[in-house]
Amino acid sequence: xSRRSRIGLFAATAPIFAALVFWGLAGxxxxxxxxxxxxxxxxxxxxxxxxxSNVVSATTFDYRGFDTLGEEFILFASAMGxxxxxxxxxxxxxxxxxxxxxxxxxxLLGILMVPVTVLLGLWLxxxxxxxPGGGFQGGVVLAxxxxxxxxxxxxxxxxAASPIPLVELAEGVGAGGYVVVGLAALVSGAPFLQNLFGPxxxxxxxxxxxxxxxxxxxAIEVAAANVLLYNExxxxxxxxxxxxx
Amino acid sequence: MIPLQALLLLLMGFVGTxxxxxxxxxxxxxxxxxxGLIGVLLxxxxxxxxxxxxxxxxxxxxxxxxxxxxxxxxxxx
Numbered sequence: 001x002s003r004r005s006r007i008g009l010f011a012a013t014a015p016i017f018a019a020l021v022f023w024g025l026a027g028x029x030x031x032x033x034x035x036x037x038x039x040x041x042x043x044x045x046x047x048x049x050x051x052x053s054n055v056v057s058a059t060t061f062d063y064r065g066f067d068t069l070g071e072e073f074i075l076f077a078s079a080m081g082x083x084x085x086x087x088x089x090x091x092x093x094x095x096x097x098x099x100x101x102x103x104x105x106x107x108l109l110g111i112l113m114v115p116v117t118v119l120l121g122l123w124l125x126x127x128x129x130x131x132p133g134g135g136f137q138g139g140v141v142l143a144x145x146x147x148x149x150x151x152x153x154x155x156x157x158x159x160a161a162s163p164i165p166l167v168e169l170a171e172g173v174g175a176g177g178y179v180v181v182g183l184a185a186l187v188s189g190a191p192f193l194q195n196l197f198g199p200x201x202x203x204x205x206x207x208x209x210x211x212x213x214x215x216x217x218x219a220i221e222v223a224a225a226n227v228l229l230y231n232e233x234x235x236x237x238x239x240x241x242x243x244x245x
Numbered sequence: 246m247i248p249l250q251a252l253l254l255l256l257m258g259f260v261g262t263x264x265x266x267x268x269x270x271x272x273x274x275x276x277x278x279x280x281g282l283i284g285v286l287l288x289x290x291x292x293x294x295x296x297x298x299x300x301x302x303x304x305x306x307x308x309x310x311x312x313x314x315x316x317x318x319x320x321x322x
Contacts, residue, residue, distance in 0.1 A: 031246050031291075056295040124298065132294035140302035147310065226307065233314040240317055 051199035051207040057129035061214040065193040069178055072221055076175045079225035086232045110152020117145035125219035129208045135215040139222025146227055167227050174221025181213045253287045274312040278305045
């Protein structure tokens with residue numbers, strides 16, 4: 001398609017899409033005037049029933065815990081898919097490339113940021129049901145800390161910090177742990193993923209009943225899945241370094 | 246709606262357009278992460294900190310990384 005006809009197509013269809021979007025936006029409730037019974041009910045129930053101050057986490061790990069189970073396995077399956085696809089076309093693991101970062105500033109900044117990022121990840125995961133955050137966000141930030149280790153230091157340091165068998169084990173434990181918490185409820189005679197324990201004290205780490213367990217299971221699973229994904233991605237990059245030489 | 250929200254909505258539209266107009270995939274991946282960052286700010290001013298954190302980690306860490314290596318792999322062939 002030529003540039004002119006592309007622009008023509010855009011000019012013809014853009015106003016229609018714009019009109020549709022603005023029509024949809026006009027139908028939304030005004031900002032600050034949320035009026036949906038489900039959300040209102042949850043915001044009122046979560047702090048009283050579960051003693052969690054972050055209603056979003058109470059929703060994802062308790063009231064809609066089953067949906068989160070599905071989401072977790074989507075991530076699990078896609079990380080596995082990428083690993084299967086890329087490992088199949090790659091040769092057996094051979095020599096690691098030597099790609100030490102030469103720039104002192106990059107190295108220093110990176111090394112300073114690694115502990116901060118890891119701490120932030122742990123904090124986001126641990127306090128996910130009290131303040132904004134949660135297992136998912138904390139898990140990705142933790143994986144990001146490992147990526148920084150690679151960016152600031154060496155590929156070898158990154159690999160040493162994330163041995164693949166351990167990461168694969170963690171991914172399985174995280175995904176399986178979530179199901180185990182759900183099954184524990186079944187064993188005790190309650191419905192699957194029913195919140196089992198007492199609500200604890202509002203605004204402390206010991207609140208929310210089963211929520212902390214599900215939260216940490218998700219954090220471990222998400223962190224491991226991301227590290228696994230990045231591993232495959234870096235392995236591809238390492239290959240390109242070797243073939244360039 | 247406060248002016249900051251209106252400004253960020255406009256900025257979102259502007260940066261979104263630049264993502265589409267960037268024809269080089271490598272540049273597009275970088276501009277796309279800027280787009281993700283504007284999204285983070287948008288979620289913050291609309292008082293959705295949980296979504297902002299998700300957008301932050303996915304839009305500016307996970308997606309550019311995977312995209313960059315995918316582009317590298319395609320170019321090598």
